Amino acid sequence: MTLDARWTQVLREEFAADIRALADAYPDERSLYIPVRELAVTDTRLASDIPRQPERSQEAAEAALHDIELPERNVPLGLANVRFTDLPASETFTVGGFSPADTMSRLIDVEGQITKRTEVNPKLQLGAFSCLRCETLTRVTQPPSGMMREPNECAGCELQGPFRLKEAQSEWTNHQKIRLQQPPEQAQGETENIDVHVSGDLAGDDAIEGGTRVTVTGRVTPVYNKGKVVWKKQLIGQAVTTEEDSFAEIDTDAYAEEIETIRTHPNTARLLVSEFAPGHAGDEHIKLALLLQLFGGWARESDGGRYYRGDSHIYLLGDPGTDKTGLLERAYELSPRGAITDGTGSSAPASPQRSRRTRFRMSSGRSTPARSS
Template sequence: MLQEFDLPARWTSLIQDHFAEAVHNLAQMWPDEQSLEVSYRVIEGFDHEFAHDIVEHPELHFHASNQALRQFLLDAGHSNMYPFVRIVHLPSDQIRTVSQLRADDISHMMAIDAVATKITGVRPRIYAATFECVACGHTMVINQPNEQELIEPIECQQIDGGCGRAKRQTRFELKQQDSILINSQFVELQELPEQMKGGIQPERILCIAEHDLAGKLNPGDRVKANGVLFIRSQRKGGKDTPVFDIFLRIHSLERQNIPLEEIVITEDEELEIKELARRPDIYELFANSIAPSIFGMEYVKRSLMLQLFGGVARLNADGTRNRGDLHILLMGDPGVAKSQLLNYMADISPRGRFTSGQSASAAGLTAAAVQDAAADGRWTLEAGALVLADLGLAAIDEFDKMNEGDRSSMHEAMEQQKISISKAGINASLRTRCAVLAAANPKSGRFEPVSEVPFTAQINLAPPLISRFDVIWLLTDDPEMEKDAKIAQHIIDNRLLGVSELLVNECTATDPTKSSAESGLKKTETHGEVLSRDLIRKYIAYAKR
């Protein structure tokens, strides 16, 4: 471990050698810009041991770095500036998901890849409280490390010139104007959907953002939060218990500026993607690769493939925006593989979300206003499925089974690609730049081909909502002997190709989904050349960047 008194000098030389120009720019931008971003990679190049010590003893370094930066500005003639050093780009072995956090990580510097699901308002918090003894007028300063409880003096200390009375013999008044107040905000981070195993509830962690970081995030933002983990005892019946909750004090935020940043593409995969793009038959290859186990539907699959890539959103001179995402509605008879297609599309799309209309509400799709225990019961926003699928695809099955009131919340989300929330005193606007793929069944169970009622009127959807869809597919199950025989043969072949789920669970057979995800382009006897799901996802993410 490095000596504590040596740290400010080390930070001063680091700032002088590598960040002098950045500090000068910070002084020019003050107070719009209040922090200096320092890359961990630069620190590692400067001194490897020093960089390792930052991860092990972050709190000492935060204080030393801020002290060095303020002294550097003071020497340059910039007084009354109190900026902060923000360390970013931590090494990969310090990056965790919320469910991977353990006792060994406490008090170390960590990076958490997550999505912000809930934020509270920005509130002032006392950092150093000044108290005055009512009996003698003596003032004393007490640091406030715990954001959940105000620490008051036990006695008016004689050693500092006080009267020596204990708390029960006098009263201490908080002098708010002489205390140091900082901006503080609670942020709840949730695991990214692609980090979760199937069927597991996403884990969450409550974080504290302070100073210039407060007010930076919105619900639905994907972020890498760097900070220090700390613990607070769980309370039951007004008493502390030996079980602790983990919190994160955010030190710096790395916004995911590159679309779909969470999908890692290696150099070899990038070359493979570029090689595929040069193929003259790439259009047909992609169409064949969309749910190859589902028979036929050639043109439907082509439209779904185009939906994955989407168009180009345009901003106009008058401030209006034209969306680039395609919305597709599959309306068809029961048993034509609509739900299978939706499941497959949500699975292969980057940031794909699948939900069923019967279990989805307006709040679950857009955003919910919930009372937050961490913020004394104040109302906060929690992002829904469409907000979390931003830049991805939202697949909604049984769209016609949703309540009329819940369906109406989709209008703005689909056309303007944002949702305006006005609930419980909260007024906010959240982005929903996602393509919507919906499926609906006819009211009477099957479509009536010979009828005066048009097909769009045979499903339980209002005309204003139907008009939001760019492509509407009618999928009917017409009895044709030759076609039905082909479908039956296709289903039997697929059943024989599949592997028993029981054997996969017992680990006596390999999981075919995993082996297909690993290989890129493969040839099959029945479907010809097809792309693996993993390669499709990476190809789309690369194209959207």
């Protein structure tokens, strides 16, 4: 059985419901997501080929998807994409936790936190170039990132240009670049990061928000570095999966009695303070301050028009050995989406750095991201 035939069989037998759902939402949604671990249960060979040969696997899967007919919906899926997610544990890494040389051109999962994102811009996907000598159009598929690729020679007069890009006759797609870095609690010294290029319906996706912890499925590719033998690395993103909040899955009904006990207690604050880091004796005022910070205030405006954000910031000072870290770690354990970091490798609050576009830019130092609600 050919590769295309195997993909056709798997899609029809295992992902029929997903394909029908895609057809119902098409063309507003254009991507069929295939979890590789789920695929491995049905076809181990197809699943094992995906990390090693991602482009070949995607081309075969998309060819099979485009050929599938849905008579009851009569919706051709000729422009639909296949995106792989949920790779095996052996192909899952943190930012900076993989060898670029060993994973080059492979599809991997990278876990990290989005720190920067560009706006969504048009990206040239298939360039139509007109020869300035004979006006013949030559079409050239463009790379996922980097410099525009022109024809080597004209398809008409067979001369090497010059050429002019015809924007209206070219094919375009959406593009966005994001920066993924280690979460603060994983960073040792300087924080590592990697740039990720996403395109198509993935650009501008709701999952791509600053501060969000995500798993990016992408292909590791090198970035040409001006003739040097040491190149930079990047990811050509194929899918972005938001890290699910464990607290969102908590069954609050199971804790109804405890919540009611706390609510009806004559001194709720004292009760919570006694349960906050019970192994730490004393310092009730510090525990209360940390608890109040965890609950947070509320934004309000006074009668005089002054605005209060309701945010609380604590600067905790003390002698060595007084368990300041223990108190902060306890607050981190209790805080949804919390993050904890120390000063190791921290820079100044802001420092000037060279920029490719401008002579200098200001770069912020290490700080703990705000907790989003």
